[in-house]
Amino acid sequence: MATQLLPLELIDRCVGSPIWVIMKGDKEFSGTLLGFDDFVNMVLENVTEYDYSGAQTKLPKILLNGNNVCMLIPGGMPEGNES
Amino acid sequence: MSAPAPAPNGAADARDPSGFLSEIIGAPVTVKLNSGVVYKGELQSVDGYMNIALEQTKELVDGKLRRNYGDAFVRGNNVMYISADS
Numbered sequence: 001m002a003t004q005l006l007p008l009e010l011i012d013r014c015v016g017s018p019i020w021v022i023m024k025g026d027k028e029f030s031g032t033l034l035g036f037d038d039f040v041n042m043v044l045e046n047v048t049e050y051d052y053s054g055a056q057t058k059l060p061k062i063l064l065n066g067n068n069v070c071m072l073i074p075g076g077m078p079e080g081n082e083s
Numbered sequence: 084m085s086a087p088a089p090a091p092n093g094a095a096d097a098r099d100p101s102g103f104l105s106e107i108i109g110a111p112v113t114v115k116l117n118s119g120v121v122y123k124g125e126l127q128s129v130d131g132y133m134n135i136a137l138e139q140t141k142e143l144v145d146g147k148l149r150r151n152y153g154d155a156f157v158r159g160n161n162v163m164y165i166s167a168d169s
Contacts, residue, residue, distance in 0.1 A: 015098070035099030041133075043103045047166075059113075062166040063103050065133060065159075068117060 011036060011072060018076030019044070024068045026052035030077040031062075040066035048077075104129045104165075112137075113166040114157060120144055122157060123168070133159030 014033050021029040021042070031047035042064045049057040112126045114135055121144075124137035140152040 035102070037100045041100045043098060043100055059164075059166045060169040061103070062164045063100055063133075064164045065162050067160070068163065 008038075008040075010074070011040070014072075014074045017074065020073040020075070020077040021064065021069060022071040022073070024070045027068075028077070029062075029064060031059075034061075036066075040069050040072075042066065042069075103167075107165070107167045111168040113168055115163045115166070116157070116161045117163050118161070121146075122155065124152075124155065126165075127154075129165070130159070133162045133165070135159070135162065135165070 011033075015035060017033060018030065019033040019042075021031075021044075023029070028050040029044060029047055030050070031044035034043040034045050036042045043061070044059075044064055045061050047059040047062050049059060051057070108126055108128065110126055112124065114122045114124075114137070116122075120142065122137060122140050122142055124140035127136040127138050129135050135157040137155045137157065138153070140155040141148055142150040142152065
């Protein structure tokens with residue numbers, strides 16, 4: 001059997017790098033991933049919170065509850081993606 | 084190999100969730116709930132469920148101050164994020 005990369009191992013490789021978090025419902029976060037746990041609760045730094053309305057909120061450092069996380073995209077949000 | 088939680092030095096440092104929480108105890112924080120309501124106050128304690136005890140709490144709805152609480156307990160299932168105020 002070929003070695004496979006487990007989903008959480010992929011996220012482990014993103015620690016220290018920009019990441020884009022898409023929540024259930026119309027909310028997104030982008031920032032630098034500092035750490036996470038088995039529930040995919042995440043510590044993020046230099047965060048921008050994107051509202052359903054497109055409003056942006058800057059947050060220096062947060063613990064994001066993993067409960068409503070839908071998708072994680074390594075590398076962060078593409079430039080000029082959201083306005 | 085299979086353990087997903089990063090703990091570079093073995094102990095919980097500020098980089099993973101439990102380390103971050105112990106780092107910000109006593110500090111002013113912003114707690115946002117899934118409903119969008121925001122609570123700002125001094126973080127007294129947190130547990131593994133993200134239940135939160137706050138002191139000198141301000142309740143903000145749509146950015147406007149709605150109420151003040153001396154002491155407040157927030158049940159963890161409602162919490163979207165805890166932010167350390169800079």
